[in-house]
Amino acid sequence: MRKISRLSRFNIASLALGFAFLYLPILILVIYSFNASRLVTVWGGWSLRWYHALFADRAMIEASWMSLRVAFSSATIATLLGTLAAVALARGERFRGRTLFSGMLYAPLVMPEVITGLSLLLLFVALNAERGFWTVTIAHTTLTMCFVAVVVQSRLGSLDRSLEEAAMDLGCPPVRAFLSVTLPLIAPAIVAGWMLAFTLSLDDLVIASFTTGPGSATLPIRIYSEVRLGVKPEINAICTLVIALIAVVIFIASLASKLSSSQGESAAPL
């Protein structure tokens, strides 16, 4: 076979421009968060001024704390439910209501958030539930468990079934075969699913706006109301902190997927 360079000049240009487009705006935001000047246009030297201002902002701190709590609990419940759903879809063969089940799991992935948010709010009002931490957590769990299910299901699909079948042929009960053979193999996908659920919850504005109550704003709600009033250097600072947090999460997730790729094919369809 002849060895030709498949990469044309057009390919390289589109990759360079594409990645510049994806990363420059975020980079600019991070740099401006360290700008000493209040004006976005003027570079006043490096400074941590806006981070100090941020930590003095009680409302912002409270919103961050609320968001982290919601993200942690909803990601945990979503990972549990999403993994169960993935197992049922990948290993349950045919069962009654399967089409409805997979439909309910795939639809929220693309459903406009205004619809999901509004419908959940109407449910909570009808149930007379007090809106706040728990209603947002339930709403985020409903959205993010679908993402977890897709990530775990695709890992289960690429997994060699003969391992768990061998265990059962040798007399291992199915549940134990799952726990001691399948679960360790899909663990990296489950970790990646949790991380994805966590960041999605941390990010969501629309669904949280519908389902939260007075006095319990999440971080995106807080940021949104500030942004509507115009650009403020403090917002650059909080955004940089969120990006840093997400970078750490991604780093851990990529470590997990490294572990997974040493055991087999890498998962992560998203």
Added chain:
Amino acid sequence: MSARRIFARPARFAAIAPYVWMVLFFLVPFGFVLKISLSQTAIAQPPYEPVFDLTAGWTAIRAAFAALSIDNFKLLTSDDIYVYAYLRSLSVAVTATALLLLIGYPIAYGMARLPKRWQAVAMVLVIVPFWTSFLIRIYAWINILQHDGLLNQILLTLHLVSQPVVWLSTDTAMYVGIVYSYLPFMILPLYATLAKMEPALEEAASDLGAPPGAVFWLVTFPLSLPGVGAGVLLCFIPIVGEFVIPDLLAGSNSLMIGQTLWLEFFTNKDWPVASAAAIVLLAVLLLPLLLYERLQRRQLEER
């Protein structure tokens, strides 16, 4: 009995908890949206007339059915604001999806042609912005596009314009924001199909004398159509209902349906009209949603 069959039963039991959860928090809520979209607006808390009261017995239910009204839907179809909002949402979504395909395809194509080791890196580079906050990425663009923002400064320094250009609150800004936010959703499915494609097919075509353009349009593009379909649906459906991007970047003189719904709900407190708007939006998106589901199911289950 094969091991596969023994495993199927307990695996089915695993469906129970997520099934109940999704019925309760995804399916049932749509019933409430439908119900409230059919009720009358009221100045109360919650701001609508109750439609059903099951405790009041059969006659009350009959009376309730009689009181159901399609006024909200009549309002949606008769008032130009709503009709226009739906049309604008659809046209914005079509334009933005076309732009995304135009911009995303060359990037995905370039990625698929990278050496294998670099492909993994490029893949991570595309996924990372997807994990980074949506709101923050939109906000990053406000920094750049505002009156005395970076873009105008650069343009002024280069003497390309003589005075600052208004970027914010325009459709241009909105399209930039949408393309920026949804680009990973377009690139990933495109890349997945392009990377799986056998390079020998393109080589065979060019060995047989096809010019590069013909190779692309007769071989590469038709083979990548499943990826095109997935990417288009993955972008089109959420963009129709988009709220944050048009709200922060577009002007306020023409609204998309997501904004109208938000406005009716949060500002006008007209829950029934907001619910009716959601039902109509759902009806508009039903066909693309079903298509998307079929694609997703085929991709995840029939391997």
